[in-house]
Amino acid sequence: MLYLLALLIGVVAGLRAMMAPAAVAWGAHLGWLPVAGTWASFMGHWIAVALFSILALVELVTDQLPSTPSRKVPQQFGARLVTGALSGAVIGATGGATIGGLIAGAIGAAIGTYGGAEARARLAAALGRDLPAALIEDVVAIVAALLIVAAVA
Numbered sequence: 001m002l003y004l005l006a007l008l009i010g011v012v013a014g015l016r017a018m019m020a021p022a023a024v025a026w027g028a029h030l031g032w033l034p035v036a037g038t039w040a041s042f043m044g045h046w047i048a049v050a051l052f053s054i055l056a057l058v059e060l061v062t063d064q065l066p067s068t069p070s071r072k073v074p075q076q077f078g079a080r081l082v083t084g085a086l087s088g089a090v091i092g093a094t095g096g097a098t099i100g101g102l103i104a105g106a107i108g109a110a111i112g113t114y115g116g117a118e119a120r121a122r123l124a125a126a127l128g129r130d131l132p133a134a135l136i137e138d139v140v141a142i143v144a145a146l147l148i149v150a151a152v153a
Contacts, residue, residue, distance in 0.1 A: 002095045003104045006088035008148050010105035013084030014112020015141040016063070017076070020087035020105075022056035023145035025049045032153035033094050040093040060138055064131065071113050084109025091152055 013020035021043075027033040028044030035041050042048055062068055069076055088105015092098045116137060124133035 002092060002097055002152075003100055005148055005152055006091045006097075006101035006104035007108040007111075009087045009091055009145065010084035010108020010110075011112035011115070012141050012145045012148065013087055013105070013109040014071075014080050014114070015116040015137055015144075016056065016059055017071075017080045017083045018052060018056040018059045019141045019145050020109075021083050021090075022049075022052040023149045024087045024090045025052045027149035027152065028090065032149055033090065035090060035093050038093045039098070040090040043090050063138070064134055071117055077110075077113055080109045080113050081106050084112070091148075094152055 009020045009024065012023070024033060025043045025048045028035045028040065029046065029049045031044075033040075033043075035043060071077065071080065085102045085106040088108065089098050089102035092101015092104070120130075120133045120137050123136060124130040127133055
């Protein structure tokens, strides 16, 4: 189950790169993710929570801009792999499975990046505009991140 949750938080990172680490930081801070005494305990510190939360909010805004590059370009894709791997590793750390969680998170990020891009493109085509599709993707990423972190607890 832990590996599945790590994979799913990686999918969230593929949708919104900073939403996954923001969610796990909040989960660690609120005690939902038992990471105290592990390498991942820093994620529960208020500085990590604030930093990842701000970055997630900025990403939600900048994703709506027409100048934002595709999530599939190397820099964007790489960032999603890193944040997915980090978030998956934090979830894995709750059960002593950091490396497995890291790998699952990175795989999930790749799935979320390509699957999310395809789903958003199809939804935008069906709706006739990208903005509603982007906003729906935002909601999906936020809700999924919360549900995944809550499921670890």
